[in-house]
Amino acid sequence: MVKTNKYILWFGETRKADIALVGGKNASSGEMFSLLTKKGVNVPDGFSITTKAYWHYLKENKIDGKLKEIFSDFDPDNIADVRQRGKAARDAIMNGIMPSDLEQAIYLAYKKMEAKYGARTSVAVRSSGVTEDQPGASFAGQFESFLNTTGQTDLLLAVKKCFASGFNDRAIVYRREKGFSQTASALSVGVQKMVRSDLASSGIIFTLDSESGFRDVVLINSIWGVGELIVKGRITADQFYVFKPALKQGYKSIIIKNLGRKNKKYVFSKSGGLKEEPVLPANQLKFSLTDEEILKLAKWAVIIEEHYKCPQDIEWAKDGKTGGLFIVQSRPETVQSTKGKMVYEEYQLKTSQKPIIEGIAVGDKIGSGRARVISDIKKISDFKKGDVLVAKMTDPDWMMVMRLASAIITDEGSRICHAAIVSRELGIPCVVGARVATKKIKNGRMVTVDCTQGSQGRIYDGQVDFKVIKHNLTRLPKLKTKIMLNIGAPDIAFKTSFLPNDGVGLARIEFILADKIRVHPLALYHYNRLKAAAENTKLIKEIDEITVEHKDKKEFFVKELAEGIAQIAAAFYPKEVIVRFSDFKTNEYRNLLAGELFEGEESNPMLGFRGASRYLDKEFQPAFLMECQAIKRVRDVFGLKNVSVMVPFCRTLEEGRGVMGLINAAGLKRGPKPVKVFVMCEIPSNVILADEFLKIFDGMSIGSNDLSQLILGVDRDNSRIALGRDERNPAVKEMLKQVISVCRAKKKYCGICGQAPSDFPDFAQFLVKQGIESISLNPDSVIKTILALARHQIPVTSRVNGRIKGEAA
Numbered sequence: 001m002v003k004t005n006k007y008i009l010w011f012g013e014t015r016k017a018d019i020a021l022v023g024g025k026n027a028s029s030g031e032m033f034s035l036l037t038k039k040g041v042n043v044p045d046g047f048s049i050t051t052k053a054y055w056h057y058l059k060e061n062k063i064d065g066k067l068k069e070i071f072s073d074f075d076p077d078n079i080a081d082v083r084q085r086g087k088a089a090r091d092a093i094m095n096g097i098m099p100s101d102l103e104q105a106i107y108l109a110y111k112k113m114e115a116k117y118g119a120r121t122s123v124a125v126r127s128s129g130v131t132e133d134q135p136g137a138s139f140a141g142q143f144e145s146f147l148n149t150t151g152q153t154d155l156l157l158a159v160k161k162c163f164a165s166g167f168n169d170r171a172i173v174y175r176r177e178k179g180f181s182q183t184a185s186a187l188s189v190g191v192q193k194m195v196r197s198d199l200a201s202s203g204i205i206f207t208l209d210s211e212s213g214f215r216d217v218v219l220i221n222s223i224w225g226v227g228e229l230i231v232k233g234r235i236t237a238d239q240f241y242v243f244k245p246a247l248k249q250g251y252k253s254i255i256i257k258n259l260g261r262k263n264k265k266y267v268f269s270k271s272g273g274l275k276e277e278p279v280l281p282a283n284q285l286k287f288s289l290t291d292e293e294i295l296k297l298a299k300w301a302v303i304i305e306e307h308y309k310c311p312q313d314i315e316w317a318k319d320g321k322t323g324g325l326f327i328v329q330s331r332p333e334t335v336q337s338t339k340g341k342m343v344y345e346e347y348q349l350k351t352s353q354k355p356i357i358e359g360i361a362v363g364d365k366i367g368s369g370r371a372r373v374i375s376d377i378k379k380i381s382d383f384k385k386g387d388v389l390v391a392k393m394t395d396p397d398w399m400m401v402m403r404l405a406s407a408i409i410t411d412e413g414s415r416i417c418h419a420a421i422v423s424r425e426l427g428i429p430c431v432v433g434a435r436v437a438t439k440k441i442k443n444g445r446m447v448t449v450d451c452t453q454g455s456q457g458r459i460y461d462g463q464v465d466f467k468v469i470k471h472n473l474t475r476l477p478k479l480k481t482k483i484m485l486n487i488g489a490p491d492i493a494f495k496t497s498f499l500p501n502d503g504v505g506l507a508r509i510e511f512i513l514a515d516k517i518r519v520h521p522l523a524l525y526h527y528n529r530l531k532a533a534a535e536n537t538k539l540i541k542e543i544d545e546i547t548v549e550h551k552d553k554k555e556f557f558v559k560e561l562a563e564g565i566a567q568i569a570a571a572f573y574p575k576e577v578i579v580r581f582s583d584f585k586t587n588e589y590r591n592l593l594a595g596e597l598f599e600g601e602e603s604n605p606m607l608g609f610r611g612a613s614r615y616l617d618k619e620f621q622p623a624f625l626m627e628c629q630a631i632k633r634v635r636d637v638f639g640l641k642n643v644s645v646m647v648p649f650c651r652t653l654e655e656g657r658g659v660m661g662l663i664n665a666a667g668l669k670r671g672p673k674p675v676k677v678f679v680m681c682e683i684p685s686n687v688i689l690a691d692e693f694l695k696i697f698d699g700m701s702i703g704s705n706d707l708s709q710l711i712l713g714v715d716r717d718n719s720r721i722a723l724g725r726d727e728r729n730p731a732v733k734e735m736l737k738q739v740i741s742v743c744r745a746k747k748k749y750c751g752i753c754g755q756a757p758s759d760f761p762d763f764a765q766f767l768v769k770q771g772i773e774s775i776s777l778n779p780d781s782v783i784k785t786i787l788a789l790a791r792h793q794i795p796v797t798s799r800v801n802g803r804i805k806g807e808a809a
Contacts, residue, residue: 007053007105011046022048023128023188028330036307041300042326046192047109049159051130053102054186061096067183076176079381079400082169089167098156107152120150122194125158127165131185143171148194148268162189170399198267199320201288202227203237204416205297206333207305207312213336214494216570218242218298221416222288224279225265227315233393233417236260238288242298243570246639253638254294255566259549285549296325304330335424342473344498347452349466359434361457362420364495366466367407367429368448371441390441394419407449409437409459431457454491471783476500477790482774486753490564493571496779503575505776506753509582512564517557518546521623523594524553539594554626561630569640576642581627583648585610611649616658628666644676646701651683656696682706687735690742699749704756708732727756728763740770751776761788
């Protein structure tokens with residue numbers, strides 16, 4: 001720890017322990033510049049104007065006494081009072097005169113920067129509070145920064161503005177909320193060499209998933225130009241998820257790459273500061289980082305996180321002149337990393353009502369209240385506690401009303417815009433990017449905001465009832481039978497991983513096909529042939545709009561499918577994730593774009609062209625082999641060896657052997673850890689010939705929905721006879737007893753992934769008594785099923801293997 005009366009300290013002179021002298025932001029910059037550059041992390045040089053300088057400035061101008069008077073009896077809940085006192089404090093600071101000795105110290109430090117980097121070096125001037133960037137109180141966005149500052153005059157003015165920003169209205173409110181004194185906390189100012197990201201790209205890194213708190217990923221957000229635009233929410237950043245465990249093993253583990261909507265950027269203005277420019281159309285369709293750059297940033301992020309021993313929120317920039325990457329700031333992540341993960345909150349909203357608006361969900365909660373549509377920050381005085389804030393977009397000046405809101409809705413924005421960042425910290429639901437919310441929602445109308453359905457946020461008209469159930473995961477009973485999960489949507493995988501579980505017994509890829517890919521796989525495979533036909537002009541345009549950044553349409557299919565599977569596999573790593581190959585029926589494939597070109601019509605698709613028979617069909621086979629390529633990429637490129645696969649609706653032994661031949665040909669059974677291949681047990685032939693099927697496959701997973709319909713002769717899609725299909729029927733139970741017994745005798749895996757155990761606790765109890773190895777449940781049934789099994793005192797010896805993510809394995 002430095003002990004000094006200096007007004008200037010260079011980054012190389014300070015460490016993280018020097019917060020009292022240089023504030024949280026500068027202390028971190030000093031720590032990284034001094035220590036992490038030795039580990040290969042690039043950090044631009046700079047200096048701190050210390051808190052000694054701040055107090056010197058206030059005392060020389062007799063401002064310290066004025067501030068105590070200003071805040072002697074103010075009302076933090078009175079917006080007008082906060083504004084009045086904040087302005088008085090800022091005016092007092094801005095009207096002060098820079099003491100000559102402090103001015104000289106700043107001037108000499110800047111001259112050293114010019115000697116190192118050139119005349120009129122462009123610098124970033126950032127406020128750095130002594131209570132800032134701490135776990136539990138980030139102060140992110142509360143103070144001011146001034147970028148592309150050049151020359152002594154502009155630098156001194158920027159320093160005064162930074163001092164004054166300590167009394168922004170938002171900072172005053174935030175200080176009060178966190179219990180800090182208004183006048184006892186000092187500011188430091190950081191002066192750092194600007195990286196020419198205006199000629200390249202920049203962004204934000206989280207060393208965990210910012211929505212769920214899942215810690216095994218690095219999340220990189222990237223845009224063209226200077227990063228200040230990223231939190232304004234008017235563009236959507238490129239997003240990259242890198243899986244940490246595989247990254248450390250040397251894999252190129254970029255498991256997700258999402259192209260953003262980057263049509264604007266900030267660049268340096270010749271007169272100083274920043275200006276907005278359009279992004280060239282060609283660059284809008286390009287990722288703003290290469291794979292090599294993504295992996296380098298991810299490795300640096302891991303180094304920084306391991307150094308600080310807690311999750312980090314990092315700012316980075318790429319220099320367009322040199323091509324170099326730099327870390328410009330790092331602070332503790334203060335939202336997800338401070339939550340207690342031993343309590344699992346379950347929000348339940350059941351309604352047949354259709355949402356009036358949809359957008360991007362932030363968080364995983366539900367909130368309701370009277371909508372307050374605010375078009376201008378000047379009109380916030382009417383906002384009341386419990387209202388739902390509806391605005392085009394927010395910035396730090398909106399903090400006063402955001403803290404009172406039960407939910408937030410904005411027309412613009414992404415998951416890293418200001419509204420999203422603040423709502424996470426406040427713990428309230430938020431829907432950003434709703435586009436027409438300010439026009440469609442009536443002021444004063446009751447609305448309900450639902451962020452529990454994955455990435456899609458929904459706004460309902462009126463007050464829709466919901467309930468919140470809190471589960472203490474430390475108090476759950478311990479079971480012998482493995483409890484696994486059924487997962488369809490990759491977006492919910494990270495959050496769901498916090499449930500007690502032994503992995504995923506069924507990962508359905510149909511959601512990825514319908515929601516992310518949306519085009520029939522054969523249309524992508526035969527894209528060039530379709531494009532050559534004149535009658536397909538409209539169709540080709542629609543495919544191009546969906547696959548916008550991919551000239552190779554087969555690669556689009558493999559990429560999207562691999563990334564969706566990888567998100568689920570990463571969430572539960574190293575526990576097993578069983579991925580079922582596609583099980584769409586003909587009518588469902590027809591619903592995909594161009595589906596009618598490749599699919600006929602069947603009177604009963606449930607019993608038709610599906611599963612193994614489809615994979616072996618010469619026309620469809622290329623699509624199945626693309627699925628195999630996606631699985632191979634997940635395992636061999638991303639390093640997720642915990643993925644196994646499952647073949648659905650395999651009617652005969654010949655089909656089983658044929659599909660295994662294709663899987664072998666795709667290379668999935670090669671290498672030191674070949675993929676395990678299971679078969680769905682959902683046809684009576686699977687039970688009757690279980691001995692023979694187990695010679696082909698590594699085990700069986702019971703699909704109770706199809707098996708019961710085929711045993712009982714009931715069409716599960718026919719509502720008139722649906723009540724006749726019940727998995728608890730004695731005939732179904734006899735079949736299940738038989739297949740579980742055969743699998744146990746052969747020492748092969750036997751699980752169940754059908755709906756019945758999620759619906760009927762007594763059916764789950766029956767399966768446990770038969771000695772089934774695992775029961776795979778819908779996420780909303782896990783807790784109640786564990787409790788039901790424990791209540792009936794089924795013999796148990798070991799615990800549910802549900803490691804809480806973020807803890808040591």
